[in-house]
Amino acid sequence: MNISRLYPFNTVAYSHTETGESPVYYRSQCSVSLSVEELGEGTSNFRVWISPNVTIYSTYIPNMGTVTLWFPEVSYNCTNELIPGHILGKSTRCICFTTSEGYPRGTAQWYREHGTYPVGINGTLDLSYDFSNPEQTFSCDAVSPLGRNTGARLMEPTFVFFNSSSFEVEYTVLTANACDNNTTDNNNNNNNNSFNVNDAPLVEVRCRVSKEHVSSVPGYRIHWAHQQTFSAQAFRNMSENGDFYEVVAYFKFDVTEGENIVRCTIQPDPLITQESRDVLVDYTVPPPAPPQIALNGQTYQGVTPSNIVALPEGYAGDITCRVEEGYPAAHTTQLKCGQLSSTGAGNTASLRFTDNPIMRDMGEIVCMCTAQHLSGCYNNNTTNLNLDITYPPDVLFTQDKNQTTFNKGDSLELACSAQGNPDPTSVTLTRERTSEVLATVQASELTHSLGPLDCLDSGVYVCSGQNTRGTTTQEISIGVRCKYFSYIASTNNIHT
Incomplete structure (x- = not known):
């Protein structure tokens, strides 16, 4: 007796017994034992030939039967998966499960790519972002007596998360001086502080985010604004620098003064809302003229x-x-x-x-x-x-004799001077009784002689000094003795 699937089996159990009846009959039985794993996935056909010892011929017994074996079908999902392959956050739980039982019945397990042993427990995988090894591949495989269906459902998780507290923007004003081209002329009041745009400070702006706090590689946009009008710029990917993603940009503003805004915007993934940080850069420009x-x-x-x-x-x-x-x-x-x-x-x-x-x-x-x-x-x-x-002039009115009463025929010299700011424009000597102008000069002082004195020369004499601020006067009174009367007067009466 021979049993075969595709190839003959070498080991076949055979038995031949009498029935114990008359006439005598015999019962022949043959069997073969195969492991499911040895049979493998697919359909196996069994064929039997009987070869009695009395003849060299074999008898083929058709339709002995077939056996079909298959792995269970598997699938997986993650608790916070957004779209296939993208996981929102830094950790998740992924379940590998069967969608059909298979024959013989099997289970679903997680394996690392090219790994030998399951990871996780009973098809449950708690997965966290690994900063040192962010790109990993896992396989959700069917496991049954047939063995392991390697690579049944591959999962290459891409974590999408962003901790905005790690987003840093720094700026440095490099060597430049807004006043390099100043010109100063103190002699003609043409003092000017000129500002040359080419001398404007060069601003270095550095945007960075820790790799440990962001996935995937962020896109960035750095642009600037003066008076809230921002320049246009598209998103580009940041570069790696050690444990950071960062970008460095340099700006020289074409404005002469005022508050300028440098804005750094990053977006790790279209699924995450973009974040922006502003840096205010003030260009200090001195006043163009003196106080x-x-x-x-x-x-x-x-x-x-x-x-x-x-x-x-x-x-x-x-x-x-x-x-x-x-x-x-x-x-x-x-x-x-x-x-x-x-x-x-x-x-x-x-x-x-x-x-x-x-x-x-x-x-x-x-x-x-x-x-x-x-x-x-x-x-x-x-x-x-x-x-x-x-102020108006100060007037000094003097005489050359230390007396106020004179005899007829005496002589007297009067001196009148004025000082003020501005200088006096005129000094005038007047006889008060007759309003007669005895002398006037376009200067600050004058002298006038009286004599020989007569009785009619008795009276008050007025000296006045004048400038643009006003007129100031001072008086001297004298008396002249005559034969029939005497005149007594006081002196140095001042009127302003």
Whole structure:
């Protein structure tokens, strides 16, 4: 007896027994034992031949039967899987399961690619992102008495996650000076702080994120804005640098001053909302002109001899100093006028003369305004203003004799002088009784002789000094003795 599937089996169990009946019959039986694994997946056909010892012929017995074996079909899913192969988060649980029983019945197990032993427990795999080995492949395989259906369902998980706290943006202003091309001319008040765009600071912007806190490779976009208008730029992939993904960009803004925004935006995966970080870059540009001192509706700038203002004695108004333009505004503005001073925290400082009116005895008064600027190169930061204190003339009226009463025929010399600011334009000597102008000069002093004196020369004489601020007078009274009467008068009566 011979049994075969595709090839003859070498080991066949055979038995031949009598029935014990008459006439005599015999029962022949043959069998073969095969392992399921040896048979393998697929359909096996069995054939039997009987070869009695009395003959050299064999008898074929057809339709002895077939056996079909197959592995179970398997599939898998993960608890937080978004789309096949993409897992949202840093960990997940993946289940490998059978979708059909198979014959003989089997189970489903997880294996690492090319691995020999199952991973996980009973088809359950707790999977976490491995920073040191982010790309791994697992296989969900059917396992049965037939063996292992290697590579039944491969899984190459791609973790998608992003911890925004690890997103860093740094910037550095490299060597450059906004004031390299400044020009200063203190002689003609043409002080200018020129700003050349080519001298604008070069800004290095570095965006980085730890590999341990992001997957997959982030896309980035760095662009800048002035006054909230951003430049356009497409997403590109960041580069690896050790334990980080990062990108470094350099900017030189084509603006002269103000607040500029550098924005770094990253998006690890289209499935994750993009994150942005802003860096504010201020270009400090000094004011283009010196401070302005405002007084009596006029403004004065710079250090120049023409900065003079005439103020009447007793002036009790305000004086203000202000620095215009520049970015940011100037700071620590100081205004000093003689012994008075005021310091403003910003770009303005003011003084009030209400409690300290300007008087001639203060002497020469120079008001100086200075200011500081964050750029550190505000060179023409000073304005001087000379205060010219004006007042009416002071008149000095004298005579050459130390007496007030004279005899007829005597002589007398009168001297009249005036001092004021501005200088007197004229000095005049007048006889009060007759309003007669005895002498006048377009100068600051005069002398006049009276004599020989007569009785009619008795009376009051007036000296007046005049300038643009007003007229001041002083009087002298004299008396002349005559034969029939005497005239007594007082002297040095002053009228202004």
